[in-house]
Amino acid sequence: MRLSRSTTRRIARAVSAALAALSFLAAPVLAAPKFPALTGRVVDQANILSSSTRSLLTEMLARQERATGDQVVVVTLKSLQGYSIEEFGYRLGRYWGIGQKNKNNGVLVIIAPAERKVRIEAGYGLEGTLTDAESRIVIDRDILPAFRRGDFNAGVVAGVGSILTVLGGGTAPQSGLDWSTGRGGNLRDPIFWAGILLFGAEGVLFLMLFFIGLRYHPGRKGYILFRPGRSSRDPLGLAFLASAYSTGAHSTGGGGGLDSGGFSGGGGSFGGGGASGSW
Amino acid sequence: MSRRHLPALAGVAVFGLLILGSAGCGVNKIPALDEQVKAAWSQVLNQYQRRADLIPNLVATVKGYAHQELQVLTQVTEARAKATRTQLPPNILSNPQAFREFEKNQAALDTALSRLLAISERYPALKSDQNFLALQSQIEGTENRIAVARRDYIIAVQEYNTELRTIPGRWTAALLYPKLKVRQTFTVARQAERVPQVKF
Numbered sequence: 001m002r003l004s005r006s007t008t009r010r011i012a013r014a015v016s017a018a019l020a021a022l023s024f025l026a027a028p029v030l031a032a033p034k035f036p037a038l039t040g041r042v043v044d045q046a047n048i049l050s051s052s053t054r055s056l057l058t059e060m061l062a063r064q065e066r067a068t069g070d071q072v073v074v075v076t077l078k079s080l081q082g083y084s085i086e087e088f089g090y091r092l093g094r095y096w097g098i099g100q101k102n103k104n105n106g107v108l109v110i111i112a113p114a115e116r117k118v119r120i121e122a123g124y125g126l127e128g129t130l131t132d133a134e135s136r137i138v139i140d141r142d143i144l145p146a147f148r149r150g151d152f153n154a155g156v157v158a159g160v161g162s163i164l165t166v167l168g169g170g171t172a173p174q175s176g177l178d179w180s181t182g183r184g185g186n187l188r189d190p191i192f193w194a195g196i197l198l199f200g201a202e203g204v205l206f207l208m209l210f211f212i213g214l215r216y217h218p219g220r221k222g223y224i225l226f227r228p229g230r231s232s233r234d235p236l237g238l239a240f241l242a243s244a245y246s247t248g249a250h251s252t253g254g255g256g257g258l259d260s261g262g263f264s265g266g267g268g269s270f271g272g273g274g275a276s277g278s279w
Numbered sequence: 280m281s282r283r284h285l286p287a288l289a290g291v292a293v294f295g296l297l298i299l300g301s302a303g304c305g306v307n308k309i310p311a312l313d314e315q316v317k318a319a320w321s322q323v324l325n326q327y328q329r330r331a332d333l334i335p336n337l338v339a340t341v342k343g344y345a346h347q348e349l350q351v352l353t354q355v356t357e358a359r360a361k362a363t364r365t366q367l368p369p370n371i372l373s374n375p376q377a378f379r380e381f382e383k384n385q386a387a388l389d390t391a392l393s394r395l396l397a398i399s400e401r402y403p404a405l406k407s408d409q410n411f412l413a414l415q416s417q418i419e420g421t422e423n424r425i426a427v428a429r430r431d432y433i434i435a436v437q438e439y440n441t442e443l444r445t446i447p448g449r450w451t452a453a454l455l456y457p458k459l460k461v462r463q464t465f466t467v468a469r470q471a472e473r474v475p476q477v478k479f
């Protein structure tokens with residue numbers, strides 16, 4: 001029995017939960033779910049993230065790995081295939097081997113829109129840094145409010161931002177154990193918006209140069225973002241942001257960036273740490 | 280090469296063949312699997328201990344808001360005491376009675392704890408207590424870790440027991456590791472126990 005899940009779950013969801021539990025009974029203990037392929041730091045199997053969010057996240061996560069070695073992967077799933085998100089989560093993390101082998105410093109952010117479940121799965125080695133309580137705060141404060149509005153992009157970006165803040169060795173975002181949801185997460189953070197403005201300005205400049213015709217290095221990945229057809233999925237205009245990130249990454253010569261081909265798990269393992277939520 | 284070196288050479292050859300052949304019959308595999316079972320078991324104990332360590336704090340916090348729920352609070356404290364008091368015998372993994380006893384005590388604590396967390400739903404002040412929320416999410420996480428550790432243990436034991444009970448591992452074990460016994464495993468996978476209890 002999942003002891004305290006029942007305490008937080010609302011009555012309206014009890015029926016679906018019981019059905020889910022019944023399906024676990026039917027699933028054999030050792031049967032393995034079908035896992036998606038690890039195609040990059042962002043695996044959007046459920047297709048709920050805009051391309052600009054994907055590139056923004058990929059860049060944020062690549063920077064984190066360069067800075068601390070921690071591997072964070074965002075994955076959206078079409079279906080949990082009858083498993084609980086907790087079970088699916090640690091098994092997927094082990095299957096992909098997220099995190100360095102001896103440090104087990106991987107984190108999975110799992111979103112299952114069909115089941116309306118989200119989970120932060122922390123590798124063995126990060127359980128002391130990204131504690132269960134902190135994962136829960138990130139979910140309750142940064143992710144769920146946006147998801148309830150139907151805004152997956154904002155929720156994931158805010159959640160990942162907070163996770164990276166925690167992993168960066170700083171204190172938990174916004175005064176540690178702050179359970180109040182009033183501040184609405186990073187999207188209300190002036191520094192966050194200052195960053196957007198800054199990168200946005202850089203993006204405008206980039207676009208101007210692009211249209212004037214100074215197309216140096218036409219093979220750059222950054223240009224792909226401006227392909228027509230993609231922009232309809234980018235209501236916030238985050239493409240600028242992503243382009244700024246990508247140009248930054250390329251000019252510093254760092255790996256990762258928008259190139260997801262080279263990414264693979266380091267062989268880290270998971271033991272069930274983290275927190276879950278539903279909306 | 281003189282003739283008197285032949286017996287020595289033959290001995291070396293036979294020894295080499297034995298080493299090579301032993302790789303396939305479990306000489307190394309059985310101890311490796313045994314270690315794997317031990318490691319998985321320590322992880323199970325470790326996670327149960329972690330849960331037990333969180334409980335006094337939780338009880339104290341709930342008591343602050345819901346002291347009239349004395350019965351539930353006492354049950355949790357008693358179940359915890361029972362689960363942690365019993366000294367586990369060293370042969371617990373091959374001793375069915377001791378293993379069942381361990382499992383029973385932990386299951387009793389599962390039940391008491393879930394009741395405690397369920398009643399806390401009735402106290403809005405408690406539900407918004409930051410300390411309680413932090414403890415609750417830690418216990419939630421620990422419950423999940425227990426589930427993972429149990430599943431890992433079940434898998435490790437299954438592999439080990441299969442090796443020990445099938446040929447050629449069976450012969451190797453009888454010959455070289457007569458002390459190693461088939462290990463006990465959990466009767467119910469925790470995911471099957473996980474039916475949420477909803478109290479109105």
